[in-house]
Amino acid sequence: MKLHTLKPAEGSTHKQKRLGRGEASGKGGTSTKGNKGGQSRAGYQRKNAHEGGQMPIQRRIPKRGFKNPGRVEYVVFNLGQIEQLQEKYSFNEFSLENLYINGLINRTAKVKILATGELKTKLAFKVHAISEKAKLAIEAAGGSIEIVK
Numbered sequence: 001m002k003l004h005t006l007k008p009a010e011g012s013t014h015k016q017k018r019l020g021r022g023e024a025s026g027k028g029g030t031s032t033k034g035n036k037g038g039q040s041r042a043g044y045q046r047k048n049a050h051e052g053g054q055m056p057i058q059r060r061i062p063k064r065g066f067k068n069p070g071r072v073e074y075v076v077f078n079l080g081q082i083e084q085l086q087e088k089y090s091f092n093e094f095s096l097e098n099l100y101i102n103g104l105i106n107r108t109a110k111v112k113i114l115a116t117g118e119l120k121t122k123l124a125f126k127v128h129a130i131s132e133k134a135k136l137a138i139e140a141a142g143g144s145i146e147i148v149k
Contacts, residue, residue, distance in 0.1 A: 074129060075109045079137055080117020095126040096148065119143070 020031035033040040049056045077085075082094060091098045094113075099105045113125065115133035122142040130138075130145060138145055 074112035075105050076112050078114050078116035079119040083119055086121050093124045
């Protein structure tokens, strides 16, 4: 290997053609942008969904459904799940703080209890919402319920 034989690796360099640097360059004048119109000018931006006069897809496809801005999202726990969680984390109160500390919900989550499964353990509940059947099952097991706002 000698200094005069050194050259860059194959494909590592690209010769970039400089646009708009005089007629002699072969890419002078309009700089390969054609003549006149918005696309030949500086600062041109194409509209995102523009399809060249064809009806854009967001207008061709029909809109369906309704998104309720006032919807309240709950993190749902069933009574069967609560029984398992009580065994795993051994808490005597099913509260938002206990759930957050154990990484089961985030700080702003709203919690709702549903009646699927059965509850044998006596627990105190502090949650945002509860179904009527779940309420009866908890009271039958000797637990107490407090609804948090």
